[in-house]
Amino acid sequence: MTMTFADKSLTCRECGNAFVWTAGEQEFYQQKGLLHEPQRCPDCRKKAKAARAAARAANMHDVICSNCGKAAQVPFEPRTDRPVYCSECFEAHRNAPPPAAAPPA
Numbered sequence: 412m413t414m415t416f417a418d419k420s421l422t423c424r425e426c427g428n429a430f431v432w433t434a435g436e437q438e439f440y441q442q443k444g445l446l447h448e449p450q451r452c453p454d455c456r457k458k459a460k461a462a463r464a465a466a467r468a469a470n471m472h473d474v475i476c477s478n479c480g481k482a483a484q485v486p487f488e489p490r491t492d493r494p495v496y497c498s499e500c501f502e503a504h505r506n507a508p509p510p511a512a513a514p515p516a
């Protein structure tokens with residue numbers, strides 16, 4: 412299936428400004444399987460992204476990795492009754508097969 416794209420004028424629902432959804436972006440959206448038109452102009456998208464990043468950074472908590480003892484940051488309030496891992500150990504932990512059932516005594 413081939414589709415041709417043409418620049419399209421959209422209105423940002425955030426600031427109400429008109430912006431151009433370029434043919435190139437439309438193609439990118441289609442490749443990504445995104446069916447909806449962008450709701451925000453590139454400026455507002457950038458701002459929203461920065462705000463999310465800032466909110467995430469503000470939410471980071473310093474922890475000590477339960478596995479390797481390295482200082483790390485996690486994007487949630489660490490619980491004292493649960494081990495916390497640095498990103499490396501978290502990845503290793505997540506990719507590890509589930510522990511085998513304890514052998515019968």
Ligand SMILES: [Zn+2]
Pocket residue numbers: 423424425426427428451452453454455456
């Ligand atoms: Zn906008």
Ligand SMILES: [Zn+2]
Pocket residue numbers: 476477478479480481496497498499500501
């Ligand atoms: Zn670690």
